[in-house]
Amino acid sequence: xxxxxxxxxxxxxxxxxxxxxxxxxxxxxxxxxxxxxxxxxxxxxxxxxxxxxxxxxxxxxxxxxxxxxxxxxxxxxxxxxxxxxxxxxxxxxxxxxxxxxxxxxxxxxxxxxxxxxxxxxxxxxxxxxxxxxxxxxxxxxxxxxxxxxxxxxxxxxxxxxxxxxxxxxxxxxxxxxxxxxxxxxxxxxxxxxxxxxxxxxxxxxxxxxxxxxxxxxxxxxxxxxxxxxxxxxxxxxxxxxxxxxxxxxxxxxxxxxxxxxxxxxxxxxxxxxxxxxxxxxxxxxxxxxxxxxxxxxxxxxxxxxxxxxxxxxxxxxxxxxxxxxxxxxxxxxxxxxxxxxxxxxxxxxxxxx
Numbered sequence: 001x002x003x004x005x006x007x008x009x010x011x012x013x014x015x016x017x018x019x020x021x022x023x024x025x026x027x028x029x030x031x032x033x034x035x036x037x038x039x040x041x042x043x044x045x046x047x048x049x050x051x052x053x054x055x056x057x058x059x060x061x062x063x064x065x066x067x068x069x070x071x072x073x074x075x076x077x078x079x080x081x082x083x084x085x086x087x088x089x090x091x092x093x094x095x096x097x098x099x100x101x102x103x104x105x106x107x108x109x110x111x112x113x114x115x116x117x118x119x120x121x122x123x124x125x126x127x128x129x130x131x132x133x134x135x136x137x138x139x140x141x142x143x144x145x146x147x148x149x150x151x152x153x154x155x156x157x158x159x160x161x162x163x164x165x166x167x168x169x170x171x172x173x174x175x176x177x178x179x180x181x182x183x184x185x186x187x188x189x190x191x192x193x194x195x196x197x198x199x200x201x202x203x204x205x206x207x208x209x210x211x212x213x214x215x216x217x218x219x220x221x222x223x224x225x226x227x228x229x230x231x232x233x234x235x236x237x238x239x240x241x242x243x244x245x246x247x248x249x250x251x252x253x254x255x256x257x258x259x260x261x262x263x264x265x266x267x268x269x270x271x272x273x274x275x276x277x278x279x280x281x282x283x284x285x286x287x288x289x290x291x292x293x294x295x296x297x298x299x300x301x302x303x304x305x306x307x308x309x310x311x312x313x314x315x316x317x318x319x320x321x322x323x324x325x326x327x328x329x330x331x332x333x334x335x336x337x338x339x340x341x342x343x344x345x346x347x348x349x350x351x352x353x
Contacts (some may be wrong), residue, residue, distance in 0.1 A: 094245035101232035123292030126223030152186035180272035190221035226296035255280035
């Protein structure tokens with residue numbers, strides 16, 4: 001399918017109702033007497049420390065975010081039969097991800113949707129676009145690039161197994177960015193782009209516009225910034241486009257990747273495992289894979305896979321736990337394999353994404 005998938009499915013994202021608490025102070029007669037005694041001795045009460053107030057505000061904010069995410073995850077999903085006005089007679093599919101979209105890649109039909117238009121941070125899913133822009137430039141894959149201090153993550157402070165001064169080829173950096181989600185690898189790819197990082201990010205957003213990803217914005221090539229935002233509907237288009245790149249298909253679905261790198265002044269053989277453990281499962285036929293995580297985005301996973309005799313694209317965003325996205329993917333596969341809805345390639349009156 002050469003043309004990009006177009007969006008026809010729209011769901012309203014649920015908003016978490018704000019909660020308010022009223023703090024009450026209780027003073028006992030003993031405390032009052034103690035306060036009076038303290039004042040009489042010239043000792044004034046100390047106000048609540050700024051550190052304690054900051055901690056309290058942070059806790060409230062965290063609780064509010066958790067409540068909002070819980071409501072998103074509890075949002076009622078929509079199956080293809082429901083979209084077409086037919087009741088779904090199979091078992092209910094309950095997922096832990098806040099935003100989900102499953103699409104038949106060949107027809108563009110949405111098979112399952114849950115908050116597909118909700119704009120959220122997408123973390124390292126960004127690296128799929130990083131890979132496409134790098135390959136579009138036609139730069140030599142065997143060109144060597146040296147990791148520098150400019151590639152260090154100073155936003156989130158994440159670590160890396162790539163030491164400063166390590167030299168890798170562009171192809172090796174693509175492997176590490178897509179398989180192990182190595183941030184320094186992605187940062188080096190964007191830095192080594194003609195015109196530098198600013199030109200690279202412009203190319204990313206230009207590519208997104210060409211793909212019809214109208215609710216997507218990129219600000220870096222790593223996904224570390226929470227301002228890299230998109231929707232599940234737009235990411236279906238991203239995965240579909242990435243599937244057209246044979247090298248991205250090959251790299252992103254590789255279960256592990258071995259490389260010899262300098263470590264503590266010695267060359268050492270290192271193994272980098274794919275962050276999507278499903279790529280190491282023989283019972284999964286995956287064409288494209290990428291995971292992502294930052295605290296603002298939650299755990300994310302996008303895949304192209306062959307399930308129930310059809311090619312599907314799965315987008316899972318803002319899942320609660322590291323393994324929840326894997327659990328959701330397995331639940332979706334079983335649902336597609338055991339329901340009539342999942343086996344349909346096309347239907348009259350179909351909706352397209």
